Structures are given as structure tokens and as C-alpha cells.
Amino acid sequence: MADTSIGTPAQLRDPNYTPPLARAVPLGIQHVLAMFVSNVTPAIIVAGAAGFGFGSNSPDFPELLYLIQMSMLFAGVATLLQTITVGPVGAALPIVQGTSFAFLPIMIPLVAGKGVDGLAALFTGVIVGGLFHALLGTVIGRIRFALPPLVTGLVVTMIGLALVKVGIQYAAGGVPAKMSGAEEYGSLLNWSAALLVIFVTLGLKFFTKGMLSVSAVLIGLIVGYIYAILVGMLSLDAIAGSWGRSAAFALPQPFKYGFEFSGAAIIGFCLMAFISAIETVGDVSGITKGGAGREATDKEIAGATYADGVGTAIAGCFGAFPNTSFSQNVGLIAMTGIMSRHVVTIGALFLILCGLVPKVGGVIRTVPIEVLGGGVIVMFGMVVAAGISMLSDVDWNRRNMVIFAIALSVGLGLQLEPDAVKYLPDTLRILMTSGLLPAALIAIVLNLVLPEELTGESTEEVSGGLSGHGKGSLPGE
Numbered sequence: 001m002a003d004t005s006i007g008t009p010a011q012l013r014d015p016n017y018t019p020p021l022a023r024a025v026p027l028g029i030q031h032v033l034a035m036f037v038s039n040v041t042p043a044i045i046v047a048g049a050a051g052f053g054f055g056s057n058s059p060d061f062p063e064l065l066y067l068i069q070m071s072m073l074f075a076g077v078a079t080l081l082q083t084i085t086v087g088p089v090g091a092a093l094p095i096v097q098g099t100s101f102a103f104l105p106i107m108i109p110l111v112a113g114k115g116v117d118g119l120a121a122l123f124t125g126v127i128v129g130g131l132f133h134a135l136l137g138t139v140i141g142r143i144r145f146a147l148p149p150l151v152t153g154l155v156v157t158m159i160g161l162a163l164v165k166v167g168i169q170y171a172a173g174g175v176p177a178k179m180s181g182a183e184e185y186g187s188l189l190n191w192s193a194a195l196l197v198i199f200v201t202l203g204l205k206f207f208t209k210g211m212l213s214v215s216a217v218l219i220g221l222i223v224g225y226i227y228a229i230l231v232g233m234l235s236l237d238a239i240a241g242s243w244g245r246s247a248a249f250a251l252p253q254p255f256k257y258g259f260e261f262s263g264a265a266i267i268g269f270c271l272m273a274f275i276s277a278i279e280t281v282g283d284v285s286g287i288t289k290g291g292a293g294r295e296a297t298d299k300e301i302a303g304a305t306y307a308d309g310v311g312t313a314i315a316g317c318f319g320a321f322p323n324t325s326f327s328q329n330v331g332l333i334a335m336t337g338i339m340s341r342h343v344v345t346i347g348a349l350f351l352i353l354c355g356l357v358p359k360v361g362g363v364i365r366t367v368p369i370e371v372l373g374g375g376v377i378v379m380f381g382m383v384v385a386a387g388i389s390m391l392s393d394v395d396w397n398r399r400n401m402v403i404f405a406i407a408l409s410v411g412l413g414l415q416l417e418p419d420a421v422k423y424l425p426d427t428l429r430i431l432m433t434s435g436l437l438p439a440a441l442i443a444i445v446l447n448l449v450l451p452e453e454l455t456g457e458s459t460e461e462v463s464g465g466l467s468g469h470g471k472g473s474l475p476g477e
Helices: 021-050 064-083 101-111 116-138 141-146 149-172 175-180 188-207 214-230 234-247 264-291 296-315 327-336 341-355 358-364 367-393 398-418 427-431 436-449
Strands: 097-099 323-325
Touching: 021 064, 021 097, 021 101, 021 116, 021 188, 021 323, 021 341, 021 367, 021 398, 064 097, 064 234, 064 341, 097 296, 101 116, 101 264, 101 327, 101 367, 101 427, 101 436, 116 141, 116 264, 116 296, 116 323, 141 264, 141 296, 141 436, 149 175, 149 234, 149 264, 149 367, 149 398, 149 436, 188 214, 188 367, 214 323, 214 367, 234 358, 264 296, 264 323, 264 327, 264 427, 264 436, 296 323, 296 327, 398 427, 398 436, 427 436
Parallel strands: none
Antiparallel strands: 097 323
């Protein structure tokens, strides 16, 4: 519910209104707290996949600190592009940008087991993909027809399905522990930390309101962190050591990891830009409807897409991952009723400050992998749920059921059994085993070329007697 003591109802719906500073600062920090964990998690997961993440004992482990730092810094920079705008870049709306989960199924196979050496191709792909994403701003209104809820819901669902395995591995003790055959992998102690985070998160989500509910994952991780110290999973000496070894201030390093043109990286990031762009369109519409009670303008949608792409390209130059609008912050705007973009600008400045102080990342780096696993299970499960929610908008007629079935079977099957295409060239193999891109491509093409009508008899022989009871219109019913 909107707090009218901050301003009149008309002021609260105005993106250009600036609340009193004493109220605007905590409101801006609220936005950061709501997205903080989600924003730094991709860096931790990519480092883990590359082999220098938590528990790896890799000499490159300190690089994780830099990746965390850049995730915070350039989420703030990308958010400033949205709120302050630079020419046509930015929507001039309270849009919070952050590191996108959507690209993780592309990034993980790109860096798998390659260490820091795998980052050159990845970040080159981020830069090129970001520039391509920005170009989509010129045509975003004309390509939306090719990405209906059937396609976007399928892709978002598959993003979550591709990542839930990561959450379970983290909760059990992490991939390095699994690969080394460590006895503690899957132990009750490990799972107790993860489950505590899950239970605290669920408790706050369901039994509290306002900021406690919005920041449930972050608070759950803090409780899990304290628990890990109390039971001896994490020592105070380790925390103090990480804090002491981290600099008090550090600037980003341009092209720190070099360049390496990889066809798989460039194609993957460019294709996923379509999905990210449509997600941003939805978030912009959600902000204007929830905060101002109106539809988003074409200029706002184009500006938001430009900022997505430009912010991502700039981030890639300094070792940060693709940025996109964060949906949880859309919900926060609807909850507070405060549409001011200047509030989000304050949040962006706070993110930039955190990104320039490596000690913040130094503390994050000490979070036990099992504790993070509890939070990741919740977050990635919510990605699956979000995809299913998007699919609820689909008219589940026989035609759409067949399209979904084929795309899901191929995409999820390739994720689960990557060796099925091990003889393909490296570029094509990486794209295929992501699962996302073949599934999206199949769904888009079939949706565009298949006729609208399909009788029930046409699917009976492949449905195993399971016809479904969805609310979609079925021929003959």
C-alpha cells in the first residue's frame, strides 16, 4: 500500500517525483536488498562451473571476488542507464537492472572446467550479445508476435529446470566435494544449513509482509550464515582473513580476461537476447501498470531495451555478466506504490558503492556453499514457477500441446543427456546441450508454421491416454 505521507497520490505515480531524501534513501536501499542475492548468484555459479568457485582450492579462487564485485558495480551502472537515461537509452522509469539467470544455461557449458581461461570467450560473447540486444530496441515492437507466452513460458521454465540441479549440488556440499568423493557431501550437517535457509525463507514469505517478505531469501541466507558459524562450518578466522585480504577500494579493469571469439558464445548470447528483451517488455509494462495505472509507451519499451543491451555490453568489457530488468523489484514498486525513478537511482548508487569496495565481496565469498544452496533452491524453483505461471496464459489446445511437447522433449532431453550430441562440432554441441536454444527455436518455428487446428484424434496415439484437463479451448469441446 502506498505511503501517502511521502507525497500526494499524483506525486507517487509520477516517475519524475523525488520523495524527501530521508525517505528516498531507505526506499532505494530496499530495492537493492530485494535483488542483492539474485544479482551475485550467477557469478558464484559460473565460477563454480569453471572450477575456481567455492570449495575448489583453485589458485584462481580470488577471481571470484572480482566477479562478485563487477556484478554489483555494473548492475548499478545499468540501473542508472534506465533511470537517468542517456539519449534514447533508458526508459526513465524505476527499473532495477541485475545479472540475469536466463543466460546461465548458456554460460555454464561455455566455461565448464576451463578455469579463468574460459572467461575470455564468455565475456566477448557478452559484449557482442549486448550490442545485438541493444539493436533489438529498434524492432522490439515488431518481433513480439514471434514470442508468445507459449515460447517465453517454455524457455523460462527450462531455465529453472536447467538450474535446479545446481541448487541440490550446492546444498549437499558443492561440486568439488562431489567430484573428490568427500564423505561430507550430502551429509546431514550440510543439508541442515540448506534446509534452515529454506524454512526461514518460506516462513518470511508466507507469514510476514512488506520488506521482510520481499527480502526473505537474503534474510534466510543471513540466518544460515550465522548457523554455519555456530556449528563450526565457518570459522570467524576465515571471515576475518577474507575481509583482511580484500581491498577497501578497487576500480574495475577493462578487458581483464582478454578477447576470444567463440561462435557458440556469440550465437548463444544473441539468441537469448530475444528472450531477455521480451522479459524486459513485460517488466516495463508491469511497472507502468502497477505504479502508474497505465500502459507503457513505445518509447519507454524501446529505451528499456536499449539500456538492457548497452548495460550488458559495458558490463562485458569489465568482466560482468548480462544485465536485465529484475521482476522482483517490479513487485516492490507495486507494493510500495512509489513510482519515483530517483528512488531507484539512489539504489543504483548504493550498488555502485558496494561494487567499488571489494570487502563486500570478500564477505559474500565466505558464505558456505551449503547455505547458498538453500537460497538457490528457492530462487531457481521460483524461476520454474514463473515459467509455469507464464504458460498459464496459453490457450492449451491440441496444437499448442504438441508444440510444447516436442520442444520440451528435445530441449530437456539434451540437457539431461549431453553426450547424445558429443560428435557435433564444438559450437553446435554447446548450443544444443544448453537445451534452451533448441527448445526455443523449435517452439518459435512450429508456432509460426503449423496450422491452427488439430483434432483430439490426432494426439491420442501419442498421449498414452492422458488428455489433460486444462482450461484451454479444445476442439470439439
